[in-house]
Amino acid sequence: xxxxxxxxxxxxxxxxxxxxxxxxxxxxxxxxxxxxxxxxxxxxxxxxxxxxxxxxxxxxxxxxxxxxxxxxxxxxxxxxxxxxxxxxxxxxxxxxxxxxxxxxxxxxxxxxxxxxxxxxxxxxxxxxxxxxxxxxxxxxxxxxxxxxxxxxxxxxxxxxxxxxxxxxxxxxxxxxxxxxxxxxxxxxxxxxxxxxxxxxxxxxxxxxxxxxxxxxxxxxxxxxxxxxxxxxxxxxxxxxxxxxxxxxxxxxxxxxxxxxxxxxxxxxxxxxxxxxxxxxxxxxxxxxxxxxxxxxxxxxxxxxxxxxxxxxxxxxxx
Amino acid sequence: xxxxxxxxxxxxxxxxxxxxxxxxxxxxxxxxxxxxxxxxxxxxxxxxxxxxxxxxxxxxxxxxxxxxxxxxxxxxxxxxxxxxxxxxxxxxxxxxxxxxxxxxxxxxxxxxxxxxxxxxxxxxxxxxxxxxxxxxxxxxxxxxxxxxxxxxxxxxxxxxxxxxxxxxxxxxxxxxxxxxxxxxxxxxxxxxxxxxxxxxxxxxxxxxxxxxxxxxxxxxxxxxxxxxxxxxxxxxxxxxxxxxxxxxxxxxxxxxxxxxxxxxxxxxxxxxxxxxxxxxxxxxxxxxxxxxxxxxxxxxxxxxxxxxxxxxxxxxxxxxxxxxxxxxxxxxxxxxxxxxxxxxxxxxxxxxxxxxxxxxxxxxxxxxxxxxxxxxxxxxxxxxxxxxxxxxxxxxxxxxxxxxxxxxxxxxxxxxxxxxxxxxxxxxxxxxxxxxxxxxxxxxxxxxxxxxxxxxxxx
Numbered sequence: 001x002x003x004x005x006x007x008x009x010x011x012x013x014x015x016x017x018x019x020x021x022x023x024x025x026x027x028x029x030x031x032x033x034x035x036x037x038x039x040x041x042x043x044x045x046x047x048x049x050x051x052x053x054x055x056x057x058x059x060x061x062x063x064x065x066x067x068x069x070x071x072x073x074x075x076x077x078x079x080x081x082x083x084x085x086x087x088x089x090x091x092x093x094x095x096x097x098x099x100x101x102x103x104x105x106x107x108x109x110x111x112x113x114x115x116x117x118x119x120x121x122x123x124x125x126x127x128x129x130x131x132x133x134x135x136x137x138x139x140x141x142x143x144x145x146x147x148x149x150x151x152x153x154x155x156x157x158x159x160x161x162x163x164x165x166x167x168x169x170x171x172x173x174x175x176x177x178x179x180x181x182x183x184x185x186x187x188x189x190x191x192x193x194x195x196x197x198x199x200x201x202x203x204x205x206x207x208x209x210x211x212x213x214x215x216x217x218x219x220x221x222x223x224x225x226x227x228x229x230x231x232x233x234x235x236x237x238x239x240x241x242x243x244x245x246x247x248x249x250x251x252x253x254x255x256x257x258x259x260x261x262x263x264x265x266x267x268x269x270x271x272x273x274x275x276x277x278x279x280x281x282x283x284x285x286x287x288x289x290x291x292x293x294x295x296x297x298x299x300x301x302x303x304x305x306x307x308x309x310x311x312x313x314x315x316x317x318x
Numbered sequence: 319x320x321x322x323x324x325x326x327x328x329x330x331x332x333x334x335x336x337x338x339x340x341x342x343x344x345x346x347x348x349x350x351x352x353x354x355x356x357x358x359x360x361x362x363x364x365x366x367x368x369x370x371x372x373x374x375x376x377x378x379x380x381x382x383x384x385x386x387x388x389x390x391x392x393x394x395x396x397x398x399x400x401x402x403x404x405x406x407x408x409x410x411x412x413x414x415x416x417x418x419x420x421x422x423x424x425x426x427x428x429x430x431x432x433x434x435x436x437x438x439x440x441x442x443x444x445x446x447x448x449x450x451x452x453x454x455x456x457x458x459x460x461x462x463x464x465x466x467x468x469x470x471x472x473x474x475x476x477x478x479x480x481x482x483x484x485x486x487x488x489x490x491x492x493x494x495x496x497x498x499x500x501x502x503x504x505x506x507x508x509x510x511x512x513x514x515x516x517x518x519x520x521x522x523x524x525x526x527x528x529x530x531x532x533x534x535x536x537x538x539x540x541x542x543x544x545x546x547x548x549x550x551x552x553x554x555x556x557x558x559x560x561x562x563x564x565x566x567x568x569x570x571x572x573x574x575x576x577x578x579x580x581x582x583x584x585x586x587x588x589x590x591x592x593x594x595x596x597x598x599x600x601x602x603x604x605x606x607x608x609x610x611x612x613x614x615x616x617x618x619x620x621x622x623x624x625x626x627x628x629x630x631x632x633x634x635x636x637x638x639x640x641x642x643x644x645x646x647x648x649x650x651x652x653x654x655x656x657x658x659x660x661x662x663x664x665x666x667x668x669x670x671x672x673x674x675x676x677x678x679x680x681x682x683x684x685x686x687x688x689x690x691x692x693x694x695x696x697x698x699x700x701x702x703x704x705x706x707x708x709x710x711x712x713x714x715x716x717x718x719x720x721x722x723x724x725x726x727x728x729x730x731x732x733x734x735x736x737x738x739x740x741x742x743x744x745x746x747x748x749x750x751x752x753x754x755x756x757x758x759x760x761x762x763x764x765x766x767x768x769x770x771x772x773x774x775x776x777x
Binding site: 058059061062063066068069070071072074075076078079093094096097100101103104105108110111120133136137151152154155158161162165172175176179180183232233259260 | 384385387388390449452453455484485488489490539540541543544545546547549603605606610611614616644648649650651728729730731775777
């Protein structure tokens with residue numbers, strides 16, 4: 001068939017476009033994984049190994065509650081073989097819109113490439129009665145920040161491995177082997193954490209927001225008080241004063257806060273509790289620190305920070 | 319356990335020695351092997367008990383034993399089911415099976431010079447959305463207006479009702495009643511508007527909130543370009559209505575038209591019942607982000623064209639360019655947004671109408687706005703907007719407006735806004751009979767609240 005009826009400039013443009021399209025196609029047949037969070041991306045890398053390419057939609061210094069769905073995310077999602085999300089409503093403000101716009105049946109709920117990593121994770125703080133927004137920004141399915149606990153990352157990794165096997169059954173054995181190796185590394189990290197936390201088990205800390213609670217649960221620490229009066233609602237000066245007066249003589253050594261919340265509040269509480277209480281800013285996600293290269297390293301960094309604060313050593317405030 | 323098994327074997331042997339005496343060598347070997355096997359099982363169980371006891375002693379969460387890698391083969395289809403939270407799962411499953419429903423409540427108070435002092439409940443919007451099946455989604459919005467004035471009694475209207483279809487080749491189709499996706503601000507819901515009011519250019523060319531139409535569009539998202547992206551959209555609509563000002567009002571009774579009802583032409587496409595060919599729409603847009611997404615920009619161009627009457631001899635068109643840049647350095651909510659749009663309107667006129675009155679020229683005018691907003695954190699923001707629009711009747715007639723505004727967001731479900739706008743009106747009195755000195759100073763307050771579900775905000 002002749003294409004001479006097409007004007008020469010248009011022919012050249014179409015040729016260039018075709019070449020660009022061809023060159024931009026992936027060179028390998030690796031499974032394309034897109035994860036919402038850096039922590040989940042790191043687990044996908046561990047389970048998928050060389051058989052996958054992993055892309056993450058958010059960065060370590062982003063608050064995953066508040067992300068704007070961008071056109072770039074839509075394109076990346078439309079090309080994914082496997083989509084991994086945290087679940088438990090953490091990404092409820094932006095992931096549904098992305099999935100709707102993704103134009104891919106594969107990664108939408110019910111598709112083989114859809115992975116909610118929270119499935120079967122032992123959840124804490126799930127409301128047992130009716131909830132509404134007068135109770136603050138309550139997560140109706142429970143605390144969604146389970147990836148800060150390396151132990152619970154096993155479930156997420158298991159769910160990811162399950163998803164990979166669905167979309168790439170031919171390499172199931174390799175994924176299972178990788179998952180076993182990851183479990184072994186996690187078990188070793190948990191054993192080290194147990195050892196490090198032995199002297200401090202049962203100690204109490206104050207938190208700003210209920211984000212580190214899975215980590216604290218794992219380490220055997222108790223939450224003496226939460227600075228936010230309700231989830232997502234900043235405290236008033238009177239509320240801060242009440243926390244200080246009620247916790248003053250309880251030997252609290254650490255006040256934990258997220259980097260995006262007002263650190264001055266945590267410092268005020270720590271100062272009010274007296275000498276020996278320090279502010280701890282746990283690393284929030286893989287990549288938030290050069291050493292936090294994966295979910296296990298992130299966990300171990302946070303354990304070290306907390307141990308340091310409980311010890312009362314200098315430099316605990318990070 | 320070990321003791322129990324040994325005791326049981328001992329009792330067995332002591333109580334009934336004859337069968338043992340009758341054992342062959344083969345039977346004896348099998349029995350010894352069985353005992354060894356049982357012993358191994360007991361040792362495994364003891365080891366497991368010790369591990370669990372160690373975990374309990376170490377303060378590990380109880381009941382948190384992860385599934386084994388070997389169990390992956392058993393997972394089967396169950397694991398591919400949609401998200402079902404493991405706690406509160408009854409609530410989760412029930413919610414997942416029902417349509418998402420939410421309500422937006424938006425009210426304003428307006429006061430100032432050359433504007434009526436009034437409180438308005440602009441809208442109570444009921445949003446409903448859900449996937450119909452794997453191929454289609456439904457979204458509907460019912461708006462209850464509660465202005466409650468004699469001129470505008472309370473009413474309910476369907477503002478949006480459309481189906482979204484997910485098609486192959488990176489195509490998405492939407493059909494029903496929708497905002498024509500022209501530009502930026504004109505496509506946003508009332509609660510997403512960056513300021514309390516719409517820029518004059520949008521009100522003039524697209525309608526007070528945007529241009530609503532029955533029809534549909536298809537959008538193609540280039541699969542080869544993730545950053546920058548490229549999207550192309552074409553649409554056709556058979557009825558378009560905007561709620562722009564088609565007549566001047568004088569609510570304060572000073573003889574001058576109220577802001578912003580200053581243009582006496584009928585706008586670009588407003589209130590047109592179609593008895594002719596379709597209104598055509600096209601748009602191209604690109605999005606680019608850099609520095610790990612901390613900086614992002616979107617640029618786009620849109621075009622609308624419509625026949626003026628059933629003869630199809632003359633047309634009205636609006637072309638627009640829009641751009642939006644956003645900087646978000648971290649998760650504190652701090653950041654900067656710059657955005658702007660320019661729209662150009664052209665109306666071919668037949669010699670029998672305004673063509674002659676306009677000196678034999680087609681009517682055309684243009685207008686646009688730019689704004690910048692700084693967000694101090696997730697709660698506080700401050701911004702400035704400038705907009706400028708010409709009338710179609712005379713290039714010498716224009717309105718320029720300066721606005722400053724601040725907003726406070728106590729949570730992501732509530733927002734309070736205050737805005738001051740100065741309208742600098744320069745009208746060619748000979749062209750439309752309006753006074754030339756009727757500048758307006760307008761104070762606006764807005765409160766917006768959401769409950770339940772709300773569609774995700776756009777970039």
